[in-house]
Structure formats: structure tokens, C-alpha cells
Amino acid sequence: MQLHFSKKAMSLEEGIFAALNAKKNELEARGMTIYNLSVGTPDFEPAQHIIDAVSEAAKKPENYKYALVELPELLEAAQGFFRRRFGLALDQSEIMALYGSQEGMAHLAWALCDPGDVVLVPNPGYPIFRIGPQLCDAQVWEYPLLSQNGYLPRLEEIPEDIARRARFMVINYPGNPVCKAAPESFYRELIAFAKKYEIVILHDNAYADLVFGGRKGISFLSLEGAMDVGIEFYSLSKTFNYTGARASFAIGNREIIQKFKALRTQFDYGTFLPVQYGAIAALTGPFDGVIRQCREYEVRNHTLCQGLREIGWDVPDSEGTMFVWAPLPKGWTDSERFCMDLMERSGVICVPGSSFGSLGEGYVRMALVLPPQKLKEAVESIRRSGILNDGESTG
Ligand SMILES: Cc1ncc(COP(=O)(O)O)c(C=O)c1O
Incomplete structure (x- = not known):
């Protein structure tokens, strides 16, 4: 055949x-x-207390059913973690679990774009930033990241007609592959740009806890106005070496989180419960x-x-x-x-x-x-x- x-x-x-x-x-x-x-x-x-939490939970037969949603204890753990780590006062309706940021990125455009809508992605950038939107027939517009600009986008150089058609923009700092962190001034400029053109911002914060030179990674959501325009992915893969467990969060603007959550119920029957218990241990344990x-x-x-x-x-x-x-x-x-x-x-x-x-x-x-x-x-x-x-x- x-x-x-x-x-x-x-x-x-x-x-x-x-x-x-x-x-x-x-x-x-x-x-x-x-x-x-x-x-x-x-x-x-991963730290031993994380491995122990997964192993203990995996011994219990009741943990093999469909989880369907996040455990209340997981949402609570995440809420506390994001408050301590980034100073965010999130409501639980502003938090959702993903099977990894990669998966979240692969599906986000389904919630935000119709075919032909524009998505702004970095070039060079982590490949799923481009592939995710393309899979749902969105049109990708690549903004250049150049060493002479400190690998930051020049927002004023994004053509007006593209900005007006853009549904969302992906940013990633510290970024893979450019290995650059962004100053707070950049995020402030970005929030103003997003408001002007009504573009949703997705910040992939996978490397929030891998920032060098005495600096500390931040959440862009902690800046004024960010919750109005965007969401952020925070992954447990690199911070806690929980890579294969596939555990990450989307946090931020409630409407976006709720719409994305509703869409994901079509294919997401919830993260495997032992993985959720391991995530709780990671988020509530020593840092x-x-x-x-x-x-x-x-x-x-x-x-x-x-x-x-x-x-x-x-x-x-x-x-x-x-x-x-x-x-x-x-x-x-x-x-x-x-x-x-x-x-x-x-x-x-x-x-x-x-x-x-x-x-x-x-x-x-x-x-x-x-x-x-x-x-x-x-x-x-x-x-x-x-x-x-x-x-x-x-x-
Ligand atoms: C920028 C970036 N985002 C997301 C991921 C994947 O994260 P996760 O394991 O949560 O899917 C990676 C992995 O290398 C990455 O470099």
C-alpha cells in the first residue's frame, strides 16, 4: 500500500x-x-525527596487512575512556590499543569490562533516556538536576535502591519540557544508593545533558575501590567532535574489559562498522579x-x-x-x-x-x-x- x-x-x-x-x-x-x-x-x-515522593505514590494502586486535573495540593504547592520564588500573588485559576513546556508550546497556538494569524518567534530560537504555531497553520514571523543588539528584539523594527496581525509573541530569557538574560527594562518595553498592539506574550522561563554572574532569574509576570498581557511557562525539567517526568506549569493571565485549560481537556487527562506528588515535593522542599x-x-x-x-x-x-x-x-x-x-x-x-x-x-x-x-x-x-x-x- x-x-x-x-x-x-x-x-x-x-x-x-x-x-x-x-x-x-x-x-x-x-x-x-x-x-x-x-x-x-x-x-x-533529582533530589532524593523528589524521587521518594514519586516512588511512594507509585506503590499505591489508586494513583493509576486518570488524574483528570491538578491535585488541589499541587495547585497550592505551586501557588506557594511562585509567591516565594518570584513574589507572585497568583490565584489558583491562574495556574495550570502541562506535560512539559514543550507540549504547552506545541498546543498554545490552538487556543490563540486561527489559520493565517501571525505569531512572533525568535530567530534563532528553540525549534518548538516556530513549529508549534506552524502545526496549527498560523503564520510565523521571525524577529531577529542579533549579538549586536544583545540578543534582544528591536520591537520598533517589527513592521506595523505584522504587529497588528500578531496574536502572540514568544520570548525566552535566559534563552536557548542565545544564552542571554534580559534586563527588566526590556520586559517593561515589551509589556507596553503588547498592550499597544493587543499581542499576548508567552515567556518561556525554562531557565529561570540558571542565571549566572550573581543575578537572579525573575518572572516577567512580577512586572506591572504583565498579568494583563501574558502567561509564562515554568518547567521543573532543568530546575529540579525532573526532566523525564514531564512536569511544567503555565501561569499568568486568567482568561488565557482558563481557555487553554478548556481546550486541553480534549486530550489532557491529567498528569500521572505519582508525577504530581513528585512535583509537590519539589515545589515545597528545600531550594x-x-x-x-x-x-x-x-x-x-x-x-x-x-x-x-x-x-x-x-x-x-x-x-x-x-x-x-x-x-x-x-x-x-x-x-x-x-x-x-x-x-x-x-x-x-x-x-x-x-x-x-x-x-x-x-x-x-x-x-x-x-x-x-x-x-x-x-x-x-x-x-x-x-x-x-x-x-x-x-x-
Ligand atoms: C527554551 C526551552 N523551553 C522548553 C524546554 C523543554 O521544557 P520541558 O522539559 O518542560 O518540556 C527546553 C528544553 O531544552 C528549552 O530549552
């Missing part, structure tokens, strides 16, 4: 990731030491481990970037996230080709910047998922490979 697939399904190929993975397997089979800096999964573990972990990421960040600078690759330290955004070394312009050659010659795997949008070309993203000693070894392996001395034409 000749199977037919939709244009959407055909357009979402694995692409470079399949090629990177095949090459990785080949090099491993040859016995090469691999430094995999391509993955976005933390190598840190010092999260702060320590942030410092460890910061040490990794500095170890890697400083090490690369010392061998002649000019890579700036990140301001936040669990990644480093590195401009290609001199002589290289094609990020896919650089990543393949780098892996072949040094065993270091990173993600080509082009997979985050056209303006990601010229960069690679490295994840801080190895301890400092291993990162030093990765740097040494890059030095020994000689790749920084010969560009694309000789590579």
Missing part, C-alpha cells in the same frame, strides 16, 4: 540530529572517546540544592568558555541556561559541516546553530552536561585536533 503523509509530517524530518547520532555510533564503535555536548538533558539527578546546582553550571560555563578562549576560540561566557552559544572559529562558516568535522576529529559533539533558525548559522550550541574535568578534556581534544587552525577549505 502506498502510504500518504501530510505535508506537515513530511516537513518535520530529524535532519541533522539523525546524522549526528549515526556518526556518534560509528565513532564509538571505533573506540573514540566521545564528549557529548549536544543533549539538553541535565546530567544532575538550596537548586542554588548549588546553578553555581556548578556556572563553573562549567566558565571552565569551558575560558578553556576554549585559551586555545584560540573566542567563546563568550553565557549569562544563563545550561548551554554555551559559540560563534564558529575563524575560517568556518557552515555550522553543520563544522559540527561533523569537530566530532570526527575530536569526539566533541555539539549542535549546529542552523538548527535553531537561519540566524543561528555561524554558531554552535554546546550543553554544559559534563563535569569541569571532562570539559577540560574536551577542550584539550579540540586543541589536539587542530581544527581551530584550519578552516573549512582545508577541513
Whole structure:
């Protein structure tokens, strides 16, 4: 039988990731030491009290029914957490659980857009920001994030007709892949822009607890007027290493949360109850481990970037996230080709910047998922490979 697939399904190929993975397997089979800096999964573990809460709940047969909604204790835990962590006074009707921010992003446009409506997304940006709206036939308009503008959008450069047609705008600070935090002044400007053009703001705050340089991640909802215009995703994946459990929240404007919740009842029968109990433990438990972990990421960040600078690759330290955004070394312009050659010659795997949008070309993203000693070894392996001395034409 000749199977037919939709244009959407055909357009979402694995692409470079399949090629990177095949090459990785080949090099491993040859016995090469691999430094995999391509993955976005933390190598840190969840705290024991979180694992205990999940395990205890998983032993009880009654926890295997459809959850349907958030446990009242979860909403209460979230309410308390967002008050302590960000100073937010949220009503429980302003909080909802998601199976991860990725899933929330994949579905949000269903609640806010009709086919042809415009969604403003960052380029470069985390791919689901663009793919989510496209899946519901919205029209994506990419706003550029350029290093010379501090990777912040120039709101005044968004054409008037696009701004008028835009239903929502996705922002993400500290951002993946640009590794930049945003100043409060930017959020204030953004809130005014959103009000002027009646654009909903979605702030993906996945890296709120991974901000470096003595700064503390904030919620944009804590700024005046933000609750009128937007919502925020807060994920337990990176803060609590609860990654595989798939637990995240959408918080903010009540009308948006309620409409999104109503739409999701079509496919969301509630987060698995043991996962909810684990989330309660995370949100109500001690937070010092999260702060320590942030410092460890910061040490990794500095170890890697400083090490690369010392061998002649000019890579700036990140301001936040669990990644480093590195401009290609001199002589290289094609990020896919650089990543393949780098892996072949040094065993270091990173993600080509082009997979985050056209303006990601010229960069690679490295994840801080190895301890400092291993990162030093990765740097040494890059030095020994000689790749920084010969560009694309000789590579
Ligand atoms: C910017 C950003 N948002 C969301 C996610 C995914 O979060 P979750 O695990 O909650 O789906 C990631 C994961 O890498 C991310 O980088």
C-alpha cells in the first residue's frame, strides 16, 4: 500500500540530529572517546525527596487512575512556590499543569490562533516556538536576535502591519540557544508593545533558575501590567532535574489559562498522579540544592568558555541556561559541516546553530552536561585536533 503523509509530517524530518547520532555510533564503535555536548538533558539527578515522593505514590494502586486535573495540593504547592520564588500573588485559576513546556508550546497556538494569524518567534530560537504555531497553520514571523543588539528584539523594527496581525509573541530569557538574560527594562518595553498592539506574550522561563554572574532569574509576570498581557511557562525539567517526568506549569493571565485549560481537556487527562506528588515535593522542599546546582553550571560555563578562549576560540561566557552559544572559529562558516568535522576529529559533539533558525548559522550550541574535568578534556581534544587552525577549505 502506498502510504500518504501530510505535508506537515513530511516537513518535520530529524535532519541533522539523525546524522549526528549515526556518526556518534560509528565513532564509538571505533573506540573514540566521545564528549557529548549536544543533549539538553541535565546530567544532575533529582533530589532524593523528589524521587521518594514519586516512588511512594507509585506503590499505591489508586494513583493509576486518570488524574483528570491538578491535585488541589499541587495547585497550592505551586501557588506557594511562585509567591516565594518570584513574589507572585497568583490565584489558583491562574495556574495550570502541562506535560512539559514543550507540549504547552506545541498546543498554545490552538487556543490563540486561527489559520493565517501571525505569531512572533525568535530567530534563532528553540525549534518548538516556530513549529508549534506552524502545526496549527498560523503564520510565523521571525524577529531577529542579533549579538549586536544583545540578543534582544528591536520591537520598533517589527513592521506595523505584522504587529497588528500578531496574536502572540514568544520570548525566552535566559534563552536557548542565545544564552542571554534580559534586563527588566526590556520586559517593561515589551509589556507596553503588547498592550499597544493587543499581542499576548508567552515567556518561556525554562531557565529561570540558571542565571549566572550573581543575578537572579525573575518572572516577567512580577512586572506591572504583565498579568494583563501574558502567561509564562515554568518547567521543573532543568530546575529540579525532573526532566523525564514531564512536569511544567503555565501561569499568568486568567482568561488565557482558563481557555487553554478548556481546550486541553480534549486530550489532557491529567498528569500521572505519582508525577504530581513528585512535583509537590519539589515545589515545597528545600531550594538550596537548586542554588548549588546553578553555581556548578556556572563553573562549567566558565571552565569551558575560558578553556576554549585559551586555545584560540573566542567563546563568550553565557549569562544563563545550561548551554554555551559559540560563534564558529575563524575560517568556518557552515555550522553543520563544522559540527561533523569537530566530532570526527575530536569526539566533541555539539549542535549546529542552523538548527535553531537561519540566524543561528555561524554558531554552535554546546550543553554544559559534563563535569569541569571532562570539559577540560574536551577542550584539550579540540586543541589536539587542530581544527581551530584550519578552516573549512582545508577541513
Ligand atoms: C527554551 C526551552 N523551553 C522548553 C524546554 C523543554 O521544557 P520541558 O522539559 O518542560 O518540556 C527546553 C528544553 O531544552 C528549552 O530549552
